[in-house]
Amino acid sequence: MSSADTRSRPGPGWLRPVVAVAGLAYLALGIAGFLTPETAAAGHETSRAVWIFSTTPMLNFVHTAVGVLGLLAATRRTGSIIYCWVLFVGFAGMTAYGVLATAFETPEDPVNVNWADNWLHGLTAVAGLVLAIVATRALTRSAATR
Template sequence: MARLKEGRTQVSGLQPVQMLAALVGLVYLAFGIIGLIVTGFGDFAGSTGSTLWVFAVNPLHNIIHIVVGVLGVLMAVKSSGARTYGWLLLVAFGVLLLWGLAVTGVFATNPVSGLGNPLALNAADNWLHLGTALLGLIIAVMPARKAAGTPGGTSDAGDRMHTARAPAEESRQPRGRKLWRRGTAH
């Protein structure tokens, strides 16, 4: 693998990781908006008994879904942002999964019993949070699928993307010296 000469790698074109992050963001955004229609804003952090399909929801829970959705859509603009979003999903929903497991009585003792259940979590939410955390891991480590290069124009393989050099020209040049052609550095 060739070394990258000028730092960060840039990928060209829309990456699958960006589409997946945007899709997850849109699903959470829609879920949050529909949830707010179901619950309204009354009893903001209480256990209202409202459900959306099999998931327990309250207004605070819905606002968190909307924030997660907006973050996903905004961070999907760049490939690096989409990957960061994946790590955020993994960590945040991993913590929510552990919280939900404690609240729903899966653990022998509930270490967060004094904090209550402000998000109205139930067993179905735990499965959703597990799936979202795993999806976040997939987003975070998904490889790039299109041509990649550094800001200076070299690809990951070390070849020039904009100007092609003949292999013979490269071999004739002493190490450390730059090849000049028509006033342009290569």
């Protein structure tokens, strides 16, 4: 086996760009939320929105952190796979919280999600799960054929 064979690791080469795009999208959403004037700390009546998504400092921080972590994870294939699993678990939890918080609408809710946020977080969780499973299977198949 030559040194070129040991350095080349086949696997899901498409995953890193996908993770980078997801990271950029969440980073843009988080930064746009911070730049929205009069971002409300709590309360459904006074909240502002970026596009159709609600903004609060906590939600903006979460979106910005997810974006930065996505860009960092996109530098390595293994980091990208781990990031997809973390997206699934984290955003599945945020979706569950968001559905309950939106259904009961308490003004003291610090996250202040709306239904558009719930859909975004739910679709992100599903996308993270699908990407993680497909990438892990592709990596396992490529390791088995070596």
